[in-house]
Amino acid sequence: MNCRSLRSPARFLALFFLLAAPSAALAQSVTLKVQVASVSSNGTEIDPALKQMAQDFKRNGLAFTNFKLVGSENLNLAPGQSGNVKLPNGNASVTYVRQAGGKLTIKISAPAVTTEVDLDRELTLGVGEHGGGKLFLIVRK
Amino acid sequence: MDKACQSYRMLLSAYADGEVSAKERGQVELHLSSCPDCRARLADLKALSASVGSHLRSQAEAADFSGFADAVMRKITPERPSLTERLRIGWQEILTYHRTAVVSSLVTAAVTLAIAVPLVYRLAESSAPSPEMIVKSLRLEDPNVQPVVMNMGDGRTLIMLVNRPESEGSSEPVDLGGKPPSGGEL
Numbered sequence: 451m452n453c454r455s456l457r458s459p460a461r462f463l464a465l466f467f468l469l470a471a472p473s474a475a476l477a478q479s480v481t482l483k484v485q486v487a488s489v490s491s492n493g494t495e496i497d498p499a500l501k502q503m504a505q506d507f508k509r510n511g512l513a514f515t516n517f518k519l520v521g522s523e524n525l526n527l528a529p530g531q532s533g534n535v536k537l538p539n540g541n542a543s544v545t546y547v548r549q550a551g552g553k554l555t556i557k558i559s560a561p562a563v564t565t566e567v568d569l570d571r572e573l574t575l576g577v578g579e580h581g582g583g584k585l586f587l588i589v590r591k
Numbered sequence: 592m593d594k595a596c597q598s599y600r601m602l603l604s605a606y607a608d609g610e611v612s613a614k615e616r617g618q619v620e621l622h623l624s625s626c627p628d629c630r631a632r633l634a635d636l637k638a639l640s641a642s643v644g645s646h647l648r649s650q651a652e653a654a655d656f657s658g659f660a661d662a663v664m665r666k667i668t669p670e671r672p673s674l675t676e677r678l679r680i681g682w683q684e685i686l687t688y689h690r691t692a693v694v695s696s697l698v699t700a701a702v703t704l705a706i707a708v709p710l711v712y713r714l715a716e717s718s719a720p721s722p723e724m725i726v727k728s729l730r731l732e733d734p735n736v737q738p739v740v741m742n743m744g745d746g747r748t749l750i751m752l753v754n755r756p757e758s759e760g761s762s763e764p765v766d767l768g769g770k771p772p773s774g775g776e777l
Contacts, residue, residue, distance in 0.1 A: 506743040555727070562732050562752060568725040571746025576738075578752070586751075 479528045480546055480554060483590045484535050486521040489514045490583025503574065503588065516583065535587065537561065538580045542587055560587060595622065599629055607636045724748040 487500050489507070493516035496504045500517040507514055525533030527546035535542045542560040549555070553568040560577035567573060572590040579585065599622045605611045606619045623630050672680070685693055724746070729738055731752065741749045 506747060506749070510741055510743060510749075553725075562736070563729065563738070563750075564732075565729040565750065566727040567748075568727065570724040570748065572748070573724060574743070574747065574749045574751075576750060576752040584751070 478549070479526060480549065480591070482525045482527065482533070482544060482546070482556070484523055484525055484533075484544060485519060485588040485590075486535065486537055487586045487588060488518045488520050488538070488580050488583050489586060490516045490581065492516055492582055503586075506574075514583070520580075520585070537577060537585060537587070539578050539585060542577060544589060554591060556589065558587065558589065596626060596629055599623075599626070600632060603629065603633050604636055607633060607640060726750070 485499065487497075487503060489503075491514055496517045497519040499519050499522065504514075504517045507517075520538060521536060523533075523535065525535075525544055527533055527544070529546055529548055532543045532545040535544060537560065540561040542558060545557040545559075547555040547557055547566065555566065555568050556573075557566040558564070558573075558575055560575070562578040563575065565575065569589065569591060572588065575587045575589070577585050577587045599619055602611060602615055602619050606616060611619065623633060724742075726740060729750070731738065733752075735755050736752045737755045739749075739751045739753050741751070743749050
């Protein structure tokens, strides 16, 4: 493209928005890693993907010993968009509300609970009971 | 005045100023001891010398020498160069005579900066408080359970649902210890 053609302000702005718009859209969408875990005191199996969760629980005095990964998926969401996650006791939806000042606001609707949080790094949310244990939805940036 | 007096009078002025040899001084003193005219002449010369000396000293003492040193220094000091010129000359002298020291100092400073800057940046980054999760709203479907919010550390937060004790009617969340997330409004 000839530099002279950019001298017109209108053409320059058009080129700017042409280049900036896709990158802005890419910057706004987020990918959330979502896991579903069934946790109980029956057994001592710990799924490798839930090792960190087991350590956190133990460190904070929670007596669960069995950590089973029920489901896992990545949700690529644009602002206002929701993604569904299948739970043993129903469905949960995760909605990317907005991102401002480095804070990511998400809304989670599950059979037992509905919450909206400014997500820091990871949220582990109890979403009910299943198979003699408790179900957790883990949402991670 | 006889011939002897003539030859000695040539020496009297030098004698009065102490500028004759030991041999001449002996000869003059020998003559003076025997010649009243030459002694009188010598006395006149000494009086004149003392008078001239006194006059010169009084003139010197009356003179104002307060600006003398400055005037002399102004004459012997060359024109002061500009600051940039002095810096340029100084830098050239340093590079000429202390090149090794300058290079090693610069290398040391560069290495120090290369180590210190990332270290300080990393320390500042690690000491900066991480933004904690804020629970903006929470609604439970089952009135018999209550939320327990726990900060698991490192930006991870747990919201757990526990059965509400039968005697308790409050819907306040239970804090199981740890650091609760800031600003939580449940």
